[in-house]
Amino acid sequence: MATDKPWGGRFSQPTNQMVEQFTQSVDVDRRLYKHDIRGSVAHARMLAKVGILSTKESEAIVSGLREIEREIEDGRFTWSVSLEDVHMNIEHALTQKIGEVGKKLHTGRSRNDQIATDMRLLLRDAVDELTALLYRLQTTLLDMAEREAETLMPGLTHLQLAQPVTLGHHLMAWFEMLDRDRKRMTECRQRVNVLPLGSAALAGTSFPIDRSFTAKELGFDAICANSLDAVSDRDFVIEFCSHSALLAAHLSRIAEELVLWASDQYRYIEIGDAFCTGSSIMPQKKNPDVAELIRGKCGTVIGNLVAVLVLIKSQPLAYNRDNQEDKSPLFTTVDTVTECVRVLNAMLPTIEVKRTVMRRALEAGFSTATDLAEYLVGKGVAFRDAHAVVGKTVRYCIDTGVGLNQLSLDQLQKFSLVIDDDVFSAISLEGSIRARAHPGGTAPEQVKAAVAEARNRLVSTPGERGRP
Numbered sequence: 001m002a003t004d005k006p007w008g009g010r011f012s013q014p015t016n017q018m019v020e021q022f023t024q025s026v027d028v029d030r031r032l033y034k035h036d037i038r039g040s041v042a043h044a045r046m047l048a049k050v051g052i053l054s055t056k057e058s059e060a061i062v063s064g065l066r067e068i069e070r071e072i073e074d075g076r077f078t079w080s081v082s083l084e085d086v087h088m089n090i091e092h093a094l095t096q097k098i099g100e101v102g103k104k105l106h107t108g109r110s111r112n113d114q115i116a117t118d119m120r121l122l123l124r125d126a127v128d129e130l131t132a133l134l135y136r137l138q139t140t141l142l143d144m145a146e147r148e149a150e151t152l153m154p155g156l157t158h159l160q161l162a163q164p165v166t167l168g169h170h171l172m173a174w175f176e177m178l179d180r181d182r183k184r185m186t187e188c189r190q191r192v193n194v195l196p197l198g199s200a201a202l203a204g205t206s207f208p209i210d211r212s213f214t215a216k217e218l219g220f221d222a223i224c225a226n227s228l229d230a231v232s233d234r235d236f237v238i239e240f241c242s243h244s245a246l247l248a249a250h251l252s253r254i255a256e257e258l259v260l261w262a263s264d265q266y267r268y269i270e271i272g273d274a275f276c277t278g279s280s281i282m283p284q285k286k287n288p289d290v291a292e293l294i295r296g297k298c299g300t301v302i303g304n305l306v307a308v309l310v311l312i313k314s315q316p317l318a319y320n321r322d323n324q325e326d327k328s329p330l331f332t333t334v335d336t337v338t339e340c341v342r343v344l345n346a347m348l349p350t351i352e353v354k355r356t357v358m359r360r361a362l363e364a365g366f367s368t369a370t371d372l373a374e375y376l377v378g379k380g381v382a383f384r385d386a387h388a389v390v391g392k393t394v395r396y397c398i399d400t401g402v403g404l405n406q407l408s409l410d411q412l413q414k415f416s417l418v419i420d421d422d423v424f425s426a427i428s429l430e431g432s433i434r435a436r437a438h439p440g441g442t443a444p445e446q447v448k449a450a451v452a453e454a455r456n457r458l459v460s461t462p463g464e465r466g467r468p
């Protein structure tokens with residue numbers, strides 16, 4: 001053999017060194033070692049169960065693999081680029097360790113169904129960790145929303161003062177965004193948790209394998225129904241990257257609002273010192289860099305989605321080496337979203353809410369103009385007419401430099417005679433909030449009800465790891 005590769009039999013020349021470096025994936029896929037070994041252990045046990053290996057052979061393989069796992073964990077394992085990937089590195093080490101019987105492990109298996117299995121195992125773990133972290137972040141938001149159920153703040157559209165809302169209501173909007181993200185992840189898990197092993201290279205295997213046994217050993221809910229599909233598609237990676245992109249987009253929106261609220265222009269919140277950084281030149285600075293980074297990392301996550309989508313596009317069945325390029329985008333996506341959720345959850349409790357500042361910002365505009373229009377409707381005026389009346393009233397306030405709430409009854413009646421002294425509670429900030437007392441509205445009692453309902457919802461869908 002001109003080459004020491006496990007696949008070297010039909011080759012008469014050694015691999016070009018550049019090609020060796022170009023095709024290797026061990027630098028990246030060694031991260032799969034635990035999952036690769038787990039898959040191999042299950043495969044070896046299955047081979048013994050159906051009588052392809054003796055119990056003794058299977059046990060030797062399993063204990064050899066366990067020893068290799070410990071070596072890798074302790075940093076005693078030597079990874080070799082010439083052995084290309086995580087699979088051949090481990091298989092080679094196994095044969096070195098236990099001798100000839102190690103060469104039987106690859107019976108009825110290919111690296112094509114092996115890598116698909118490894119990726120699914122890794123992703124299943126990642127999804128479980130991420131959903132548990134999201135659960136925790138959502139719990140933090142519920143606690144904050146409960147505390148801030150009565151806190152008045154400006155509700156904005158177009159970043160302009162629109163109507164009063166409560167901070168609790170705003171925080172519950174974040175909660176709902178993340179709740180859908182968490183559910184998407186849980187649903188994605190069902191499609192991840194399916195076993196490719198047994199598909200071999202593409203056509204299945206002539207050995208009398210027992211795929212249900214392997215699936216059970218590995219905790220898979222089902223078996224991939226088609227061998228060509230099982231080894232070639234990476235839609236489960238794409239799906240995760242897609243849900244992650246949406247999650248990262250949500251996190252970036254939350255982060256952006258924190259940046260705005262912490263700015264000198266808003267001063268709605270102060271983020272704890274431990275979660276801010278300073279400037280090397282401007283001594284007065286305290287910057288919300290953590291939130292900015294969460295906002296910025298969204299770019300990487302969206303980019304990775306595009307990378308894996310383009311990777312699969314136009315690939316003919318079945319396996320193609322292109323698929324090797326899915327590792328780095330997937331791993332980076334897993335790491336990035338996991339880290340962002342974890343750090344955001346740690347940062348939120350350090351935030352001090354400046355309730356008076358928020359309230360003052362709300363008093364400065366015409367946030368209850370809609371309430372005045374709705375008041376007029378209550379007195380029998382058609383909404384369009386009421387809108388025009390209030391428009392004129394606001395114009396008057398702007399011209400004379402007073403707030404809507406500062407107008408006397410006399411002044412108000414100049415715009416409409418149906419106005420009575422019950423108008424003042426209707427157009428007060430508290431009155432405005434209190435009036436929106438339907439489910440999904442911003443009234444404090446509705447926010448408290450929403451928190452209670454959401455808490456039950458959360459507890460009843462805890463995800464695979466249970467309640468963290």
Ligand code: ARG
Nearest residue numbers: 025085111112115319323324
């Ligand atoms: N390293 C490959 C991957 O990540 C798996 C090996 C399949 N290689 C092959 N030549 N069929 O997809």
